Amino acid sequence: EEVALELCKRRGALIASLDETDGSGDTPMVAAGAKGDVTNLKFAQDKKGDTCLHLCVGQGHTNLARYLCEVGGKRLVMMVSRAGWSCAHSASSDGHIEALRVLCEVGGKDLLLMVNKDGWSCAYTAARNGHVETLRVLLEVGGKELLLMVSNDGFSCAHAAAFNGHVEALRVLWELGGKELLFIPAKIGGFSCVHAAAVSGQIETLRVLCEMGGKELLLRVHKDGFSCAHAAAQGGQVEALRVLIEHGGRELLMMVEMKTGASVLSRGVGHSEVCRYIAREGGADLVGIADSGGWTVLHRLLYQGDEDLACEFAGLCGKDGQGLLDAARKEVVEGTEKGTLCVFRGWPSTVRMDAGQEGGVSVSFGEGATVRSRGCCPVGSKAYYELEIVVMPACPQFGFATGKFEPFKGHTYNGVGADSVSWAVDGRRNEKWHNGRMGEYDCAWQEGDVIGLGCDLVKGRIQVSVNGDFSGPNGLVFDIDAEASGGLFAAFTGDLGQVRCNLGEAGFKHLLPSDEDGGVYVGFAELGSA
Helix, strand or coil: CHHHHHHHHHCCCCCCCCCCCCCCCCCHHHHHHHHCCHHHHCCCECCCCCEHHHHHHHCCCHHHHHHHHHHHHHHHHCCCCCCCCCHHHHHHHCCCHHHHHHHHHHHHHHHHCCCCCCCCCHHHHHHHCCCHHHHHHHHHHHHHHHHCCCCCCCCCHHHHHHHCCCHHHHHHHHHHHCHHHHCCCCCCCCCCHHHHHHHCCCHHHHHHHHHHHHHHHHCCCCCCCCCHHHHHHHCCCHHHHHHHHHHHCHHHCCCECCCCCCEHHHHCCCCHHHHHHHHHHHCHHHHCCCCCCCCCHHHHHHHCCCHHHHHHHHHHHHHHHHHHHHHHHHHHHCCCEECCEEEEEECHHHEEEEECCCCCEEEEECCCEEEEEEEEECCCCEEEEEEEEEECCCCCEEEEECCCCCCEEECCCCCCCCCCCEEEEECCCCEEECCCEEEECCCCCCCCCEEEEEEECCCCEEEEEECCECCCCCEEEEECCHHHHCCEEEEEEECCEEEEEECCCCCCCCCCCCCCCCCCEEEHHHCCCC
16 A cells, blocks of 8 residues: 555655545545556555455456556565455455466466465365366466465365365365365364364265265364264254264264263254254263263253253153153252353353352353353443453453343354444454454463453443553453443353453452543442342
8 A cells, every 4th residue: 555655646646545535536546547547556455455456356357457467567466455365365266267367477376375364365265165167277376285275263175165065176175185185174173174064064065075085084073072973963954964974873973072071962952853863863872971061961951941852862761761850950950150150151061160269260161151240330330350361262252241142041153242232352363243253353362361351331431451451452442332231241252261250259460441530440249230
């Protein structure tokens, strides 16, 4: 952008920003194009950071792309958007092969190895959208090295093709990248491409993967023992389970997660058809498997209120069934609260809460879950709490929720910030959350960090600190409507990690947000429930 603005300045066009418009409402890129001003046009970028070459190859205009490459050279070809999207990404994403060949003539392998901010290569985008011939062109120039590249989360081209059901793209990847491409595990969770196809219910894709990778691929598990059968059960994909058992055998159904102890049957709770199929194939042995918190499938069904299915499965256990059912009822009734905190979304048995040695509560997540405070900060008040990261959760979303934040009994991907009544920051994936992913949070948390979270319902602000530092990108992270909120609860989501939560039961480790405008921040432990 600086280069483009300098070029404009030298030609007498004083432009403060490439986003500003002239009297006709045109941006500099549009105005330069209308005047035939190639010198300024070729390096100009729009609001997303796309150059005219991005737009050109994205629409498959090969001849125009060739002309722009001639006048702009490699410098233009190598320019990226604000999201790190190269011209090769634009051409590959939409399968414009001839435009891609033109780009490769100028940018070569260096261009194809560029990745966007999510770590996606142009080969990843081609596989994700099922562009088979595009993948062949990319291999010609980028080689096998390009096909083996993975995203920031460790997802490969094979993951992208499998999740979206692009069978022919998978065949090409197998042909060009070999068996090792199918066995690449994702960084978060260690998911294989079979997990990706299973959870999304891509039946034909699963059959092809079974043929290419064999039983060895099917038995590959997440580092904590989460198998492709667990993934299919959790996703409610009964046909995917049938294919997996057909090729992998009954032993797939009997696999148990190492960290949580959850069975495939327990993962299927919430999907009656899936549960009945698994129970029919696996029998009474599956019904009696307890997770790390002592809950069997009977506990989970009763917790969700499915009394009929719980009784049906207890019946599979013969004379022991009634005793198992009665014990499960008693243990579920004991509740989910631990002092000032409660499990608000997820399975209570997979969240361990213990009194911390230094005060507060140690919270260990087995599966994804959301924990919420019992105390609520009312409108007109200010409250604060701290979360110390002991073991980094896979998907940490730390923040606040209103009283309209609904509980969920069972597995859900919707944590704090996934809706319009909660707000969160995530220092692992570097994102703000409100009504879904909201934008970048340019802060990288580490194990041992203490995350301070304050809500000011006088001025309508949410503030965040890391180890007591409120400077950017922390400090004020959200402006909210205090009156409309009706009050806020401390709330945080995690998966496979551990934090130490201090709502004020013990002294805070760091300074609270400044109170220059009056009012005092208090710990949530001092507040009553709404």
